[in-house]
Amino acid sequence: MASIDERLRHIVLKIKRAKEHDAELQRQLRSFLDSKPYKVGYKHDTTTRKLIYYVTEVEPTPDCLPLIAGDVIQNLMSALDHLAYQIVCRDTSDNPPNPNWIYFPIADDLQKYKSKKAGKIQGASEATFAAIDALKPYKGGNDSLWSLYRLNNIEKHRLLLTVGSQAGGINLGQLMAGHLRGRFSEGAVNAFEAMDLYLNPADKGFPLQPGFELYIGAPDEEPNPKQQFRFDIVVNEPGICEGKPLLALTNELMVLVEGIVTTLTSRLQ
Numbered sequence: 001m002a003s004i005d006e007r008l009r010h011i012v013l014k015i016k017r018a019k020e021h022d023a024e025l026q027r028q029l030r031s032f033l034d035s036k037p038y039k040v041g042y043k044h045d046t047t048t049r050k051l052i053y054y055v056t057e058v059e060p061t062p063d064c065l066p067l068i069a070g071d072v073i074q075n076l077m078s079a080l081d082h083l084a085y086q087i088v089c090r091d092t093s094d095n096p097p098n099p100n101w102i103y104f105p106i107a108d109d110l111q112k113y114k115s116k117k118a119g120k121i122q123g124a125s126e127a128t129f130a131a132i133d134a135l136k137p138y139k140g141g142n143d144s145l146w147s148l149y150r151l152n153n154i155e156k157h158r159l160l161l162t163v164g165s166q167a168g169g170i171n172l173g174q175l176m177a178g179h180l181r182g183r184f185s186e187g188a189v190n191a192f193e194a195m196d197l198y199l200n201p202a203d204k205g206f207p208l209q210p211g212f213e214l215y216i217g218a219p220d221e222e223p224n225p226k227q228q229f230r231f232d233i234v235v236n237e238p239g240i241c242e243g244k245p246l247l248a249l250t251n252e253l254m255v256l257v258e259g260i261v262t263t264l265t266s267r268l269q
Helices: 004-034 064-091 110-120 126-133 143-157 172-180 186-193 246-268
Strands: 038-044 050-058 163-171 213-219 229-237 241-245
Touching: 004 064, 004 229, 004 246, 038 229, 050 163, 064 126, 064 143, 064 163, 064 246, 110 126, 126 246, 143 229, 143 246, 163 172, 163 213, 229 246, 241 246
Parallel strands: none
Antiparallel strands: 038 050, 050 213, 163 229, 229 241
């Protein structure tokens, strides 16, 4: 009978590989953002005279970002499938009845999970079923786990084409500094200007296009040449993951999978 360490080895390797891809994703994303892919201009509305900051240029999101993100997701899902395989092997003394069709059971809702789980981990013990049931691996139970499952299915058939840019907000400190300049001391203005606080917009404009209005100010308001705006690279798969910053998503899924492996390691004893 294999030891716990032996059974965990391939699972850990898959998670390690996911982390390597995630590190590359961070490097590529930083390189893209450092290239200053977004340009902002300003104008006054001819009718209302209100100041409008708007996007003048947007560089396309590099293809490498959805590709690498897909690699992260695939390796994390594969780690869970490896985990399911090793648990079934442990429960059957390394003689699973259907070794080529073992998958970590995740479904679109509770009823589908109940009807399909037995076929995905055929040979698993009642204790194993109970341990996996407790994770609620279905939409409405553990939505993050369900998102991993659905995103992995999408990535098998196409790129995560919904990886793209959206507005992340206006620097509120700089905005306030612009309004206060000339009415308060320079020290007070500088204190506001140094703030790193962004006002989260209701309309983020995904996918970001030239002409998108980032902020509408007051009539005859003078533009602030130092005004900063934040932009995010996000995943926007309708009904699955809408407007989630890409790195926040991969980090969330990484923590999720590592936690599941830790929780179910006792099933390998």
